[in-house]
Amino acid sequence: MWSPSVTEVMVMLEFLDVGLNTVTKAAMSGGMSHFVLVVYSNILAIFFLVPCSFIFYSRQRSRPQLTCSIVYRIFILSLVSCCGQMFHYIGIEYSSPTLASAMIDLTPGFTFILAIISRMENLDLRVQSSQAKSIGTLVLMTGALIVTLYKGLPITVAPSTNKLLKEIMLSSQSNWVLGGFFLALHSVILASYYIVQTWIIRDYPAELMVTLICCIFVSILSAIVSLVAEKDANAWRLKPNINLMAIGYSAAFALSLRSVLHTWALKKKGPVYVSMFKPLGMVIAIVSGVAFLGDTIYLGSLVGAATIALGFYAVIWGQAQEKLMVDDNEICSFIKSPLKKFSPAK
Incomplete structure (x- = not known):
């Protein structure tokens, strides 16, 4: 039976993420409050996650014990998540999904720096794997900056097929x-x-x-903030x-499927690997703009996409080399242990 790899799952999530930015922008362009969106989305996600958790954990004989320390860490995660969701939707409301995908x-850069500071990633520039991850x-x-800032010559020109969606994707606001x-x-x-x-997940x-x-936790925190910040009672209807x-x-998607799969990927590969998929x-x-909106492909887009692919490959190669080094060390340790155990006494 086919079992998807972490890479395949992360690429699928990036496709769905682009659709999320477009749908939320369309809703907020129609007058929906970003405060209301965060509260209702998290509450609805609870109704998705409760039955899934019950079914999944009921089949397991044992599960990790939930301690006060873990709950405290999850509360910190919730504070970070609440702020992130608020800022993300405010940013999309004032700009566009395209700028959201660019920013x-x-x-990856911020994650790499924080992972080194928190010692979740080892940085030794004398080792090829660290060099590859840093350069990648x-x-x-x-590549992301090239795609965002450099347009270049047009490569293809296609007629627009959906003006409404194109206006949503490329809409310009005074508070850009x-x-x-x-x-x-x-x-x-x-x-x-x-x-x-x-x-937490480790x-x-x-x-x-x-x-x-x-x-x-995010539902409670966002509800408290939203009840104070959102003055229009009709916004909740x-x-x-x-x-x-x-x-x-x-x-x-964002609060249920993506969160669970991101957590799973973080446990498997770590924060730097997961963040590397964001430029995709x-x-x-x-x-998507070319296929569904009839946008034009520019030289900058192709150069930027090729640069992103090159950097992505370098990071993946660095991760693979580190895994090989860890596996080799474990094998050497396993071989040496029996030899020490049965070595004749002097």
Whole structure:
């Protein structure tokens, strides 16, 4: 039976993430409050996660013990998540999904720095694997900047097929700089989120339970903030339109499926590996724009996409080399132990 790898899962999540940015932008362009979106999305996600957790853990004979220390860590994760969700949606509201996909490319750099500070990643520039990961991270961010800032000559020209969606994707707001500022803060917070989540999952390897408890805490925290910040009582009324679709998409994907799979990937590969997939979102946004919106492909997009692919490969190669080194050390230790045990006494 086919079992998806971490890489395949992360690429799939980036495709879905681009769709999330577009749907939420459409909802907020129609007047939906980002405060309401965060509260309702987290509450709905709880209803998704509770039955999934019950079914999954009921089949297991034992699960990790939930201690006060773990709950405290999850509460810290919830504070980070709440701020991240708020800043992300505020940034999209003031700018566009395209800028959101571009600014998220800062996440790998911030994650790499925080992972080194927290000693989750080893940096030894004398070793090829560390050199590859460091250079790959810089190349990834360079490719993201090329895609964002350099347009170049047009390669293909295609007629627009959906003007409404194109306006949503490329809409310009008067507070574009403010939106970019909040999106940059979201990148820093997302990097911190990966670090804290990895800190938790290494001692409490229960992805569904961590996600569920985090959603409960975020629902409470965001409700407190939103009840103070959102003055319009009508904003809390929902209708069967794009607003409801945005809440459902965010709850089912961003807060349930993506959170669980990110936690699983962090346990398997660590925070730096997971964050490396974020620049792919910009490439996916460009391809989606060409395929569904009839956008033009520019030289800068191709050069940037190729640069991102090169940097991504360098980081993956560095990760693979580190894993080989760890495996070799374990094999050597296993071989040497019996030899020491049965060596004749002098």
